[in-house]
Amino acid sequence: MSITVSTLTKVYGEQKAIDDISFSITKGEVVGFLGPNGAGKSTTMKILTGYLPATSGNASVCGLSIDEHPLEVKKKVGYLPESNPLYPEMYVKECLAFTAHIYGIPHA
Incomplete structure (x- = not known):
């Protein structure tokens, strides 16, 4: 799995939760996502998983745009x-079963 983030920003009102971050993670890499409270870790993860839209910038997982x-x-x-x-x-x-059902993921 690969992840690419390019100039990602998330703004809540006048507060920037994420300010123009960029990084890439290639298949097989092991990465720690560390930082103090309020650094934007949870917000970034919510954007990468499609649960929160970014204000600007692009992010993709396995070559798939999260927005598209x-x-x-x-x-x-x-x-x-x-x-x-x-x-x-x-x-x-x-x-897990409930969430899979909602998204139409077949039972394994």
């Missing part, structure tokens, strides 16, 4: 956010 092919990107990426975005009473397996 969000569903295809979501099929290729697994992302566990800091807190469960769905139902807290669900077990992990139930949450």
Whole structure:
């Protein structure tokens, strides 16, 4: 899996959460995504997984533009956010099955 980010920016009101970042990760690389609170790590991950639109810039996963092919990107990426975005009473397996069903991913 490859990831390419080019001049990515995310603005909330007057606050820049991400300011013109660029990087690329090639297949087989192991990368740590580190930084202090408020550095934009979670915002970047939400953009890379198609859950949040960027204000400007481009990002792609496996050569697929996140803006143009969000569903295809979501099929290729697994992302566990800091807190469960769905139902807290669900077990992990139930949450994964439910999410796969929503996106039309066949049961393995």
